[in-house]
Amino acid sequence: MNGVSNAIGGRVTIRDVAAAAGVSVTTVSDALNDKGKLRAETRARIQRIARELGYRPSRVAQAFRQGRTGTIALVLPNVGGPADELEMISLDFYMSVAAGAARAAFREGYAVTLTPRISTAEEWHLIGPDGVVLCDPLSADSRIDMLEEMGIPVVSIERDPARPGSPYYASGDNAQNIRDLLDHMHQAGARRIALLSAEATWAWVLDGEHAYRAWCAERGLPPLVVPVSLDRLEADSYRATCALLDGDEPPDGIIASAEQYSEGSTRACRERGIRIPDDLLLAVGMDSRFAQQCDPPITAIDLRPADQATAAVDLLLKRLSGEQVDGPAIVPSKLHIRGSTQRGPAPFSDTATDDGHSRRRDPADAWPMTPP
Amino acid sequence: MNGVSNAIGGRVTIRDVAAAAGVSVTTVSDALNDKGKLRAETRARIQRIARELGYRPSRVAQAFRQGRTGTIALVLPNVGGPADELEMISLDFYMSVAAGAARAAFREGYAVTLTPRISTAEEWHLIGPDGVVLCDPLSADSRIDMLEEMGIPVVSIERDPARPGSPYYASGDNAQNIRDLLDHMHQAGARRIALLSAEATWAWVLDGEHAYRAWCAERGLPPLVVPVSLDRLEADSYRATCALLDGDEPPDGIIASAEQYSEGSTRACRERGIRIPDDLLLAVGMDSRFAQQCDPPITAIDLRPADQATAAVDLLLKRLSGEQVDGPAIVPSKLHIRGSTQRGPAPFSDTATDDGHSRRRDPADAWPMTPP
DNA sequence: CTGAAAGCGCTTACAG
DNA sequence: CTGAAAGCGCTTACAG
Numbered sequence A, B: 001m002n003g004v005s006n007a008i009g010g011r012v013t014i015r016d017v018a019a020a021a022g023v024s025v026t027t028v029s030d031a032l033n034d035k036g037k038l039r040a041e042t043r044a045r046i047q048r049i050a051r052e053l054g055y056r057p058s059r060v061a062q063a064f065r066q067g068r069t070g071t072i073a074l075v076l077p078n079v080g081g082p083a084d085e086l087e088m089i090s091l092d093f094y095m096s097v098a099a100g101a102a103r104a105a106f107r108e109g110y111a112v113t114l115t116p117r118i119s120t121a122e123e124w125h126l127i128g129p130d131g132v133v134l135c136d137p138l139s140a141d142s143r144i145d146m147l148e149e150m151g152i153p154v155v156s157i158e159r160d161p162a163r164p165g166s167p168y169y170a171s172g173d174n175a176q177n178i179r180d181l182l183d184h185m186h187q188a189g190a191r192r193i194a195l196l197s198a199e200a201t202w203a204w205v206l207d208g209e210h211a212y213r214a215w216c217a218e219r220g221l222p223p224l225v226v227p228v229s230l231d232r233l234e235a236d237s238y239r240a241t242c243a244l245l246d247g248d249e250p251p252d253g254i255i256a257s258a259e260q261y262s263e264g265s266t267r268a269c270r271e272r273g274i275r276i277p278d279d280l281l282l283a284v285g286m287d288s289r290f291a292q293q294c295d296p297p298i299t300a301i302d303l304r305p306a307d308q309a310t311a312a313v314d315l316l317l318k319r320l321s322g323e324q325v326d327g328p329a330i331v332p333s334k335l336h337i338r339g340s341t342q343r344g345p346a347p348f349s350d351t352a353t354d355d356g357h358s359r360r361r362d363p364a365d366a367w368p369m370t371p372p
Numbered sequence C, D: 001c002t003g004a005a006a007g008c009g010c011t012t013a014c015a016g
Helices: A014-021 A025-032 A040-053 A059-066 A091-107 A121-127 A142-149 A174-187 A203-219 A233-246 A259-272 A289-293 A305-320 A349-353 B014-021 B025-032 B040-053 B059-066 B091-107 B121-127 B142-149 B174-187 B203-219 B233-246 B259-272 B289-293 B305-320 B349-353
Strands: A071-075 A111-114 A131-135 A154-157 A169-171 A193-198 A224-228 A253-256 A281-284 A299-302 A334-336 B071-075 B111-114 B131-135 B154-157 B169-171 B193-198 B224-228 B253-256 B281-284 B299-302 B334-336
Touching: A014 A025, A014 A040, A025 A040, A059 B059, A071 A091, A071 B111, A091 A111, A091 A131, A091 A259, A091 A305, A091 B091, A091 B111, A091 B121, A111 B071, A111 B091, A121 A142, A121 B091, A131 A142, A131 A305, A142 A154, A154 A305, A169 A305, A174 A193, A174 A203, A174 A253, A174 A281, A174 A299, A174 A334, A193 A203, A193 A233, A193 A259, A203 A224, A224 A233, A233 A253, A233 A259, A253 A259, A259 A281, A259 A289, A259 B289, A289 A299, A289 B259, B014 B025, B014 B040, B025 B040, B071 B091, B091 B111, B091 B131, B091 B259, B091 B305, B121 B142, B131 B142, B131 B305, B142 B154, B154 B305, B169 B305, B174 B193, B174 B203, B174 B253, B174 B281, B174 B299, B174 B334, B193 B203, B193 B233, B193 B259, B203 B224, B224 B233, B233 B253, B233 B259, B253 B259, B259 B281, B259 B289, B289 B299
Parallel strands: A071 A111, A071 A131, A131 A154, A154 A169, A193 A224, A193 A253, A253 A281, A281 A299, B071 B111, B071 B131, B131 B154, B154 B169, B193 B224, B193 B253, B253 B281, B281 B299
Antiparallel strands: A111 B111, A299 A334, B299 B334
């Protein structure tokens, strides 16, 4: 006999249900898990009794029995490191990813574990997830190799550039997004569009640069790619923008690839009295509250981070269940055209964002005009 | 015999260790868990053998046996809801909280589960955490009652105003923070300081307002509390600031209680050509990248969110282990004095942030001057 | 100081 | 169509 039971709070077990129904635990288990061996009538009766008794299967017992943990680990870049070094390329993006992943996983009976910055297999064993959703893999990301070798499947948000052909990622259509944005800015009159690109091997950076160069070549326009460090996002994009603006042939359009780059660019323009959009069109490759709330609001690509997270979780769960994986999942993005790329009167520029995603504002707030 | 084993990958179990050491599993368990019944020599030998064999205890088996899950749920306001409605009072704050919690929990062998927006006990049962860290409880927050009734202990970040005397929270010293900030602004010359306060029952709002009024009364200064809705953070703080600035007696200082309020205030000032800090001192009650990177950078209270999260997790784990809880945990905050409240030459205003928490910039970036 | 055994709640191969 | 039994890996009360 075991004096200490974990039936704390008088948990109703499968055994209790079996006794109440006058059947065996096997039958209860089958009835509850829709194994097709029972008469529909028996099944219904057992399910009713289980409900009446307030039976809830123990998730940990199930997980234990099945040799899994029911857990998906979410790895965000730079989260969980020393708190004082929390520096992400876009808080908005990752927060939405986290929310979307938590939601999608919960629907399927999984929990999302927030992974602190860990590196060793040892530490990963302590976390012990069934699978991992990894944001922004580096090129040939070693974490993916390590985890897969441990038997822990990984699905990434954004692809690993050094894994061509891998179906295990969700992503936006980075090349098309940049093309759409360039087309829009070109149409709005820009002829020298610079790209503030991140010094990183992330796929969205490489894809964006590649698409940008191709687009410029097609139109015979000069490619102006300015690599910006990841170390000091705002400061370096500020500096890069200053260099552009103070150069011999300043651009008439700037695409800042990341949220914080747009902040640096905005600052540089403001300092010089360069008006947006009158003197320069500004757009950003990743939507954010900053872009939405800036004055004027900045045209941005909404990558639908929550949708990407949902798609990544779905792919991962398919891998876990051994199903055919129909990846990669290319999630449609949405270009929000805002004041920063629209010259002349355009009272309600943000109407493209009638999807509820934009900030709820009334028109009076949607179009803050420049100071008198 | 069970054809399907969960010893996938040939897991080394406690049984294997026992066999290799020539002892019983009981002895192995005791040796590994430092139960004081073994000879030190035996213990060391078993631990060595376990290491050599690459034994790792199964966390889910342990959890199962002990009737727990090894999981702490983190509840952030408004995360996990419909992705399109992700609107938090401060992304920076909660992202740091999440990172800090994940880290602190991991150290103690717990995992942090990101909780989607759920409401019913039914849903909580599916998550099944051992305990919950709840951010920003409302007054008499019903989630706390529900969870505690379910036997799931809760520790909050910020206190529940309607639970006086509860030791189960971590928080900054909200009243003292506001006083410090007011003292600083007063010293910098402000005599009519307005407070943009949130329309909410959160403790930090109530404490801040109360401290503000007391401080004003002590100095015979007029209290200017402007309640701002939580619904449309930026837009409403913009409007509130406009009303203040356009009124008969405009303030000479503004404290925006939340990150996004500072964004609205900044916009309102910019539109009117009101210069910060020359015409108006501006400060914000919660530090953020926006505050750090604004032009000029905005004086802000750094609430040390990761430290608060760590403190909350520690309190929760003490509750779980039945230890005496020495809560509440009042975590020291830090006032970062920046350009928005410093008139005249102050080349390196942000030196108070020499703790590595501020953005790594060199001096040239630290003090962006207004445009020529 | 150490071991044999029970049992946490569940699922599954197998026998009827 | 249903049941008896084994067993996932671990911890613990109890007996020696």
